Amino acid sequence: MAxxxxxxxxxxxxxxxxxxxxxxxxxxxERVNLSPSPCxxxxxxxxxxxxxxxxxxxxxxxxxxxxxLAYVNVRLEKRxxxxxxxxxxxxxxxxxxxxxxxxxAAVQTWPEVVACHAMTGxxxxxxxxxxxxxxxxxxxxxxxxxxxxxxxxxxxxxxLDKIKETTALPIR
Numbered sequence: 001m002a003x004x005x006x007x008x009x010x011x012x013x014x015x016x017x018x019x020x021x022x023x024x025x026x027x028x029x030e031r032v033n034l035s036p037s038p039c040x041x042x043x044x045x046x047x048x049x050x051x052x053x054x055x056x057x058x059x060x061x062x063x064x065x066x067x068x069l070a071y072v073n074v075r076l077e078k079r080x081x082x083x084x085x086x087x088x089x090x091x092x093x094x095x096x097x098x099x100x101x102x103x104x105a106a107v108q109t110w111p112e113v114v115a116c117h118a119m120t121g122x123x124x125x126x127x128x129x130x131x132x133x134x135x136x137x138x139x140x141x142x143x144x145x146x147x148x149x150x151x152x153x154x155x156x157x158x159x160l161d162k163i164k165e166t167t168a169l170p171i172r
Contacts, residue, residue: 074124
């Protein structure tokens with residue numbers, strides 16, 4: 001999808017919503033010097049175009065007992081092998097399911113994985129994994145990640161301290 005045209009008011013609305021998505025349309029309109037109706041039309045257009053994907057509550061992982069954050073690099077098997085053959089035999093997916101497709105499907109079922117990105121370089125995927133503690137992480141790695149037949153290597157780094165974390169995108 002091509003970038004949509006946005007003016008300074010649209011960008012200001014987005015910045016305001018990124019800061020506090022619970023503001024009323026009236027409050028947003030006041031901050032951008034518009035009346036409520038045109039402000040709401042702009043917000044709806046940004047939603048319909050997919051610039052605004054949704055509204056969520058941001059939770060504090062530590063207050064939920066999820067104290068350990070790990071970044072896990074994952075490398076997958078590149079050729080057909082047991083995972084692909086097993087998928088064909090069990091009817092799980094198309095006749096030509098790839099290791100990547102099988103892995104991507106599995107990641108969707110693992111609640112510990114809060115983000116997964118396909119990567120360039122020597123590893124194929126980078127997982128952001130949020131768990132209670134090292135025991136929970138060990139169970140996840142042993143029972144889920146390394147148990148997956150497409151995974152051939154993992155390398156993990158643990159977060160020691162949060163320096164910056166934001167969901168706000170730089171709007172220009």
